[in-house]
C-alpha cells in the first residue's frame with residue numbers, strides 16, 4: 031500500500047492497559063488509513079477505545095503493538111522528543127475539556143504552539159489574530175479562558191490546533207461539553223475547514239457531528255465494526271442537514 | 277468529645293500518609309529551635325560554669341591589683357586585709373610577666389602567680405591533674421595547657437629556664453584563657469596571656485634573675501559577696517592606685533570569648549525559623565489544596581467545614597511541639613561543647629532555663645501557626661463555598677510577563693509563564709535563595725577577617741580560639757541553613773511541578789518536548805531564585821555589619837558574586853531532578869487526570 035498518500039495510517043494497532051486479570055484491550059488490532067483531506071468520524075459506546083485511538087494517532091501514547099504513520103513517517107518508534115517535534119508540525123489536538131492553559135489569554139494560547147514550533151513572536155501573533163478572527167473571537171483575544179463560555183473556549187482550542195497548519199486535526203468529542211448553539215458554531219468552523227481540505231479525525235457521540243464527515247467508523251471493544259463512506263459534502267448546507275434551521 | 281477523637285484520628289491518618297513531609301517539618305522546626313535555644317542559653321551556661329569553678333576553687337569576691345610594686349604598694353594591699361568588710365584574704369602575691377616556650381617551640385606570653393605550697397583560704401586553684409606547685413615545679417592553668425598541648429610531666433621554658441609541669445589547675449580569680457592577665461605591667465594594657473603558678477620563691481627568682489615586670493595582687497573574701505561594688509566605691513580614694521576586679525566582673529569577662537557566638541546563633545536561628553516557616557508554608561499550601569479536595573468527602577460524613585482547618589492546625593502544632601522538644605534536647609546536649617571553648621572552667625553547663633524553653637516554644641508555635649494560617653483559612657473558605665470541584669486557585673493574568681517571555685527561547689518561555697502562575701511561591705523561593713546567599717556571604721566575611729593569634733606577638737602558632745569558635749559555629753549554622761534551604765527548593769520545585777502538570781501536559785500536546793518542560797520548570801525556579809541571590813549579597817553584608825563588633829573588611833566583590841552564582845547553579849542542578857521526573861509523566865494520563 032502506498033504509505034505516503036495517507037495523512038495518518040495505522041496497521042495492526044494494539045493498546046492494552048493493565049496486566050493479568052485486569053488487562054484491558056483498549057484498542058485491538060485496528061487498521062486505519064486516513065487520506066489527506068478526509069474528515070473521519072469515529073463513533074462508539076463509552077469505553078470502546080476512541081480516545082485511546084486518538085492518543086495513539088497523535089503520539090500521546092505508545093501502542094503495545096502495531097505501527098502508526100503520520101505524514102508518511104513511522105512515529106511509534108520515535109523518541110519523546112521527536113514525537114513532540116512531529117506534533118508541532120503535523121498534529122493539532124482539540125479536546126472535550128478544551129484544555130486551554132488557564133493562565134494564558136485566548137491569543138496567547140493560540141500563539142503557544144507557533145512559538146514552540148520556532149516561529150517569531152510577530153509571526154505567531156499575526157497567525158493567532160488571523161485564526162481568532164476566523165473562529166469569530168477577534169474581540170476576545172485578550173480574555174482568559176475563565177472569562178469565556180464553553181463554546182468560545184472550544185473555538186479558541188480549535189484556533190490553537192490550527193495555528194501551525196497541521197496535517198491532521200485530532201478532535202476528541204469537541205462538542206461533548208457544548209450546548210446546541212455552541213455545537214452549531216463549532217460545526218460551522220469544521221465544515222469550512224473541511225471544504226478547505228483539512229484532514230480530520232473526530233471522535234464523537236454526536237450524530238450531527240458525524241453527519242458532517244466524509245467517512246464514519248464505528249468502534250466497539252477496541253475494534254472497528256463498521257466503516258461507512260458518507261456522501262461527502264452535502265449540497266443542502268449544514269443547517270438543513272442537521273435540522274437546526276428554522 | 278467525639279469531634280476530638282475524629283480530629284486526632286484524621287491527624288494520625290494524615291501523618292501516616294505524609295511521612296516525608298512530616299520529617300521535613302520536624303527537621304525544620306527542630307533545627308530552628310535548637311539553634312535559638314543554644315543562642316539564648318549561652319550567657320546562662322557561661323555564668324554557671326563560672327559559678328561552679330568559683331565554688332570549687334574558693335574564688336575571691338574581689339581581686340585587688342596594683343600595676344606598681346614596692347613596700348608602699350605591698351603595705352597598701354596588705355592593709356585591705358584589715359578592712360572590716362573583708363573576712364578572708366590571700367596574698368599579696370607576685371604576678372610576673374614572661375614568655376613561655378614549649379618543647380615544640382610554641383611561644384606565648386604568660387603571667388606567673390607566686391603562690392604558697394599549701395593553698396590558703398581564698399583562691400585555692402583546683403588541681404585537675406598532677407599536683408600543686410613545689411620548688412622547681414610549676415602548674416599550668418588548664419585552658420592555657422590545653423591550648424599549648426602541654427600535660428603533666430612535660431617541660432616548658434620560661435625566661436630561658438626549663439621547668440617541669442607538675443600539675444594542671446583551674447581558678448576563678450582570673451578570666452579564662454587567654455585573658456589571664458587582668459592587669460598589664462605598670463598598670464598598662466595586657467596581651468593575650470596564659471596563666472601559670474610557681475612557688476613564691478620561684479616566682480621571685482624568676483622575676484629578679486631576668487628583671488621581668490612584676491605587679492602585685494591580693495585576693496579578698498567579703499562579708500557580703502554581693503557587695504563588691506560598694507567595697508570598690510569605699511576604697512576609691514587612695515594614694516596608691518589599686519584596681520578591684522569583682523567576681524561579677526570576671527564572670528562577665530568570660531563571656532568575651534562568646535561575644536560573637538550569641539549573635540551568630542540567634543541571628544542564625546531567626547534565619548532558620550524563617551526558612552522553616554517558608555518550607556512549612558510551601559508544604560501547607562500543597563496540603564491545604566489536597567485537603568480542600570477531601571472537603572466534600574468529609575462533609576459527606578457530617579464534618580463541619582472548620583474541621584479541615586482544625587485538623588491541619590492541630591497536626592502542624594503537634595508536630596511543631598515535637599520538633600521543639602527535640603530541638604531543646606539537642607540544645608541541652610550541645611550547650612557544654614559550645615558554651616566553653618576553653619578548658620578554663622569546670623562543671624556542667626546549665627540545663628535550659630524556663631525562659632529558654634519558653635522562647636524556643638514560642639518560636640516553634642509561631643512557625644507552625646504563621647505558615648499554616650493562610651492555607652488553612654483558604655481551605656476553610658473554599659470548603660464552605662464549593663465542595664469537591666474546587667480549583668482553589670484562580671490564575672492572574674500578567675500580560676507584560678507573557679509578552680516578555682515570548683521573546684525568550686521556549687524553555688525560558690515556559691519557565692516565565694510558570695513563574696507568573698504562582699507569585700507567592702516565587703517569593704518563597706527567592707527567600708530561600710536569599711538565605712543561602714546571606715549565610716555564604718557572612719561565612720566569607722568571617723573567613724576573610726585578619727586575626728591575631730594567641731601566641732607571642734600575635735603568632736598563629738596558638739590559634740585565636742574565639743575566631744575559631746565563631747567560624748565553627750558559623751559554619752555549622754550555615755550548613756543547617758543551606759540544608760534547609762535546599763530541602764525547601766526541592767519541595768517548591770516538586771509542588772510547582774505537580775501543580776503545573778495540567779499546563780505542562782497541554783504544552784506537550786502542543787509539541788513541547790520533555791526536555792523543554794523540565795528545562796522550563798528548572799528555569800522557573802531559577803528565575804524565582806535570581807532576585808533572592810542578588811538581594812542576598814547586600815542583606816548578608818548588612819546583617820554582618822549590624823551584628824559585628826569593631827572593624828571588618830568586605831571580602832573581594834568577586835567572591836560575593838561567585839557565591840551568588842554558585843547558589844544559582846546549585847539551585848538549577850537541584851531542581852533538575854524533580855523537574856525531569858515531572859516531565860516524564862505520560863501526557864494522556866495527566867490530561868485525563870485533569871478532567872476526572
Ligand SMILES: Nc1ncnc2c1ncn2[C@@H]1O[C@H](COP(=O)(O)OP(=O)(O)OP(=O)(O)O)[C@@H](O)[C@H]1O
Nearest residue numbers: 047048054055056075076077078079080081082083
Ligand atoms: N490508563 C489506563 N489504564 C487502564 N485502563 C485504561 C486507561 N486508559 C483507558 N483505559 C481503558 O481503556 C478503555 C478505552 O478507554 P477510552 O478512554 O479510549 O474510551 P473512550 O471510547 O474514549 O470512552 P469515552 O467515550 O467514555 O470517552 C476503557 O475500558 C478504559 O477503562
Ligand SMILES: [Mg+2]
Nearest residue numbers: 080081082202
Ligand atoms: Mg474518550
